[in-house]
Amino acid sequence: MAVGPEDIRNVVVVGHGGGGKTSLTEAMLFSSGATDRLGSVEEGTTVMDHEPEEIERKITIASSLAFLNWQGKRINIMDTPGFINFLEDARAAMRVADGAVFITSAIAGIRGETEKLWRYADELNLPRVVFINMMDKEAADFKGTLGNLEKAFGKEAVPLSLPVGSGEGFQAVVDLVGMKAYASSPSGPTGGQKETETGIPASVSADVEEYRKKLIEKVAESDDALLEKYLEGGELKAEEVMKGIKAGSLKGGFIPVVGGSALKNMGVRQLLDAVVLCLASPQDMAGLKPAKGVNPKDGSEAVRKPLEAEPFSAYVFKTIADPFAGKLSLFRVYSGRLKADSNVLNTVSGAKERIGQIFYMFGKKQSPAQQVGPGEIAVVAKLKETSTGDTLSEEAHPVAFEKVRFSEPIISYAIEPKTKGDEEKVSVALQRALDEDPTLRFHRDEETKEMILSGMGQVHLEVVLERLKRKFGVEVLMKSPKIPYRETIKAGAKVQGRYKKQSGGRGQYGDCWIEVEPLQRGSGFEFVDRVVGGAIPRQYIPAVEKGIVEAMREGIVAGYPMVDVRVTLYDGSYHTVDSSEMAFKIAGSMAIKKAAVEARPALLEPIMKVEVVVPEETLGAVIGDLNSRRGKVQGMEQAGGNQKVTALAPMAEMLIYANQLHSITSGRGIYTMEFSHYDEVPGHIAQKLVAEKQKKAEEK
16 A cells, blocks of 8 residues: 655664564564564564575574554564675665664674664664663663663763663563553463553652653753753643654754563564654655765756655665566665556666566565555566666656665685586576675686685675575585686796607607796786797797797696796707697797796785774784784774774685684674785795695696
8 A cells, every 4th residue: 555755664673693683673563563473583483584594594684674554654664684794785775764773782782783884874864763672681781781872873872761670670661752661461372472551660760760851851952942941941742852852863963762672572662653753754864865866868966855746766775586486676766656567767777677566575475566656665576677776767757876885795715516517507596696686796717717706704605505506406516716826937047948759750849948037026928039040940939939828827836827937039949841830839838847947936826905994992903813814014094983904915814804804803894805916925835835736736
């Protein structure tokens, strides 16, 4: 059923992994009557975590969408991943939200993932509410967590509700806005508990008075007229309090906080009230951050208002590769109205797309919608040339909204099909996975001949491969990619390459003298012809070069391409009958192999430029870890409230750096890495690489 933009709340539930986001979302659906049973992560019965990989691992891997009704408002709720490997999926969901519910633990406090997501919310100017979860656990500390929130985010945390007790003593929640208390009671055979109104316990009356006063002060600060009335000792009316809370929340003047327990379904009613009160409708959001795009025809700015009378525009924020329904595109409507069986323009690809049936999503279920209007979130199947980040609009009034800029992959593995000959099948399945996940990268390495899959972490890639097997019947093995080492020389040498073969009839004869010398790093290969007097006929000189180039490409010492070498061909001899291009090619190959051994061969490794941004308190540990990886710190500088370290480190030492950095910084560190240059491999490591090469050669 279509609903007006003023009655919509598009809400994303975000926070660190294991904080209880899915359990909270399930409690919100249950409390509102959208479901008749409280879903359990442990039992694998949730609406939101419905993929087999999520049920098995008991974590959210991909954001999912459902909807509920509360106080006459339609709340589109998006449950998102909090595990670091899948955080970019949460960013995509935040792009189309008008408000965020941040969940944090009353025990663990503020984690790195939460800080990262908070920065995303800042970039998007999203109003937010914090739910302090797990008040039913021992050692839960509501007041301490309030202090942690203020320290981490630099704003005053103002409770809208107050938990009564903690651990086994967690009895009720006091609503500081309506000044009522609610206790939890079993709801019968459907599972879960419902909140029922009760009296405010005398044991918390002093705290209730203190936090209510703090709330009223913050409300008064949001409006000059209210502040004047408050300072003159006037009592603020209920509607004035509500108005002040909304204004202060939308402006970001303070952090509205609700406490409770998702598992016990306590404090959830107050959270739903806070979502309606504190978070923006699409109309509110248009005032905070208008939907601006670019007219692709002339590059001019185009603004879309959440009105039916405006031309249709929508942003595609997620793609699901369904083996049965085909490609599903989830989109948020920013203006106008979209009807089933209509045509739209993809302003990014330039393609005209046919819109068939439109659906609302409720977990994995779909319910048909004849049309959707401003602020609504829906899904359509089988768009042929539409990807995540694309804009759909009326052809006569085109607009392209800015795409989410996802982080670049941080870890790569080589993959190969479990069954030989399945390379094409793997490529097709991977293309479907790439459509679904914009943080994946896939390419074939021309040098190592490997298929390389890159992503946001080891678990991310493991999950992708599990899905390939389940959805498309493709089994893939994952292994560390080969490091593209190089060989070079450190000295000069003069050698002869002579190939002579006589076996009855016409023989083979080629003879050449070459001089090799090292070139500056990065110079590649240089061939110089200084043959005079016809010592080698002109037609055979290219053959000598070809033999040298092929031998260098295959590697001489450890099987890696040889670089940064100048080869000068200066003498030789030939036979009028037995000489041939093949003989001189072999002679050239023999010469370079002999010369490389005499010219002090060395191995080179790729060195990466690494930039790591970490909290101040973990700086020493991060630098120590980089040093242990043969890294060389080049500099440090302040980056907001963090430190940015620039270093050079060997690629071989950085393949699984993402896991270690996450461990050292509790998920708060981020890094980027790009190729810088080649440098010599230390002797003891080079010896190991050469020994490995010799062992493999012997096995063959």
